[in-house]
Amino acid sequence: MFLGLDLGTSGVKALLMDEDQRVLGSSTAPLTVQRPHPGWSEQNPADWIAAATAAVAQLRAAHDLSAVRGIGLSGQMHGAVTLDAADAVIRPAILWNDTRSHAQAARLDADPRFRAISGNIVFAGFTAPKLVWMAEQEPEAFARIARVLLPKDYLRLWLTGEHVAEMSDAAGTSWLDTGARAWSDDLLAASGMRREQMPALVEGNAPSGTLRPALAAQWGMGPGVIVAGGAGDNAATAIGAGTIAEGQGFVSLGTSGVLFAATDRYLPRPESAVHAFCHALPGMWHQMGVILSASAALEWFAGLVGQAPAELTGALGPLQAPGEVTFLPYLSGERTPHNAAHMRGMFAGLSARSDRADLTRAVLEGVAFAMADNLDALRAAGSDPRMLLALGGGARSDYWLRAIAAALDLPVLVPEAGDFGAAFGAARLGLMAATGADPATVCTPPRIAAEITPDPALRGAFAEGLARFRALYPG
Structure with missing residues (x-):
């Protein structure tokens, strides 16, 4: 069996799929968005873990999860989760639909390297301008940053202990050389960031780590459950839709x-x-x-x-x-x-x-x-x-x-x-990472x-x- 976890803005969905890609069940735990100021949109990453825990618990109440071999992740893109050297969250995550950094986005976009290397406009919702905003408006918090993760990749850290991102989500940060599928030192430096603050990169259908033994025991799963790279929400939906x-x-x-x-x-x-x-x-x-x-x-x-x-x-x-x-x-x-x-x-x-x-x-x-x-x-x-x-x-x-x-x-x-949505696509990525199956065979x-x-x-x-x-x- 294979599990897909989709971290949306309004909830975390867990979907269980068998070897033949039949959906055995799904559950969702709700999330709320905090808007402390006009144009702001934030969530506490601890709430994501609580919602994921609740969603999986609902599935476990109805299904034996001992045969789960792979887990795939999908999630809302562009969010900024800032961590200190002990992996503690520094401030609430700034979400994709937060527009506070529109001025910083315009400044980065005026630097021709961003469009040339990332292949995209620097939108206000993207990750890089959020960090420039932090540097300017919350300098003490910014100085503590040891790592920046995207929302679903914070769930991965909880699941595996690994700092890893994958290509589809990383492409929405304004830090990726999208053609080369690698972090760009030029774009990182232009927004005040360093390569060592970035997670490692894998492809979405590749393994990114294994489920921590304590969580595996809590969820009734065996050892060695593979966690796939996963995908941003729309790319995961595309995997689910073939x-x-x-x-x-x-x-x-x-x-x-x-x-x-x-x-x-x-x-x-x-x-x-x-x-x-x-x-x-x-x-x-x-x-x-x-x-x-x-x-x-x-x-x-x-x-x-x-x-x-x-x-x-x-x-x-x-x-x-x-x-x-x-x-x-x-x-x-x-x-x-x-x-x-x-x-x-x-x-x-x-x-x-x-x-x-x-x-x-x-x-x-x-x-x-x-x-x-x-x-x-x-x-x-x-x-x-x-x-x-x-x-x-x-x-x-x-x-x-x-x-x-x-x-x-x-x-x-x-x-x-x-x-056929993002959670199903995430489960398919979990299947491919755990079994090495051909995407053309899986993604029908x-x-x-x-x-x-x-x-x-x-x-x-x-x-x-x-x-x-x-x-x-x-x-």
């Missing part, structure tokens, strides 16, 4: 929205705000467009009108042409293609006859149009997926998927019911329940809707 070959892609409608394209080439194009990161497998990279509010936009609107998101979308009926109301989903700024933390959302075209259904459709269409912007950016950067697998909680809405197919003019594939795509093709009768209307959407971009 998105590991050139031309394959997925659209994920989670809290944020992701358009992901696998590639066997390193194709940086930072000026487009497309992310060019290492994949979780050797010799593979991926390009990714990211919008910061996807399901989060629908949940925000649902909260305003006092209904559940599923109620709102379920009442819409068949797909319609975009109406008078247009929605910009930039509730927390935007990454691709705008790279603008200051952007904010809006409804435009409201009239006295606008009703709840009109606004619901506008929210779904606004996210779909933002995804169309991402597709254009990916194509300009060298990726051209021919169809997209639909993932994430928002993919349960048939209306939303049809709107995305229409806005992107691409088929959208709906997998059969099952768990899910069976497809339905293919949603763009409605030719609505192609012109959605093109017009996209044009109206783009005309509203703030200057």
Whole structure:
């Protein structure tokens, strides 16, 4: 058996999988985010350990874990966990959606070495500017730093005692030479860091250590359980979805929205705000467009009108042409293609006859149009997926998927019911690390329940809707 642990922003998920990749069970323990100041987003790493412990305990209550051979890790990217020489946490972890270091990010991004070596814009959410902020605002804490870890890699330290990261997550720090798959001394020095403060690097499907005997005994596991390198959340999702070959892609409608394209080439194009990161497998990279509010936009609107998101979308009926109301989903700024933390959302075209259904459709269409912007950016950067697998909680809405197919003019594939997310991908990485199995054999795509093709009768209307959407971009 194999265990996947996915450290998300809202919870830790544990998933148990057998040798044939059948999901035997899963459990989730919740997490909360602390926001002590505007733009701040923090978590206490001790809470991650408590949540992981609780999630595994729930699994153990229902399953014998003695046959577990490998554990894989997935997690929220970009967070900064700072440790002293005794591996004690110095301050709460600064998370991916924290924007306090936007000025420091802009300064680093103005240094041409960052885009040239990392292949990416230095976004405010990335790790390097967080450490520059610490150096400037919390110098005494910064001076104590012996090691910096990404969130899931702090779980690894607890599991194995090892300071290790892997390529896909490291690519989101602004410290990695993404083409060479190695830390860059130039980028570290430019942000006041040193190589010895970085963890060792392994590939996602390689062993990173073994489970500490005390934890193995606590969880009812035998000795020598391998812990895989793992992956950042989106790369792990790609492993779970079998998105590991050139031309394959997925659209994920989670809290944020992701358009992901696998590639066997390193194709940086930072000026487009497309992310060019290492994949979780050797010799593979991926390009990714990211919008910061996807399901989060629908949940925000649902909260305003006092209904559940599923109620709102379920009442819409068949797909319609975009109406008078247009929605910009930039509730927390935007990454691709705008790279603008200051952007904010809006409804435009409201009239006295606008009703709840009109606004619901506008929210779904606004996210779909933002995804169309991402597709254009990916194509300009060298990726051209021919169809997209639909993932994430928002993919349960048939209306939303049809709107995305229409806005992107691409088929959208709906997998059969099952768990193909980051925790499943992490378990697959645990399988590969423990057994040496071939990724092509392990990372098969899910069976497809339905293919949603763009409605030719609505192609012109959605093109017009996209044009109206783009005309509203703030200057």
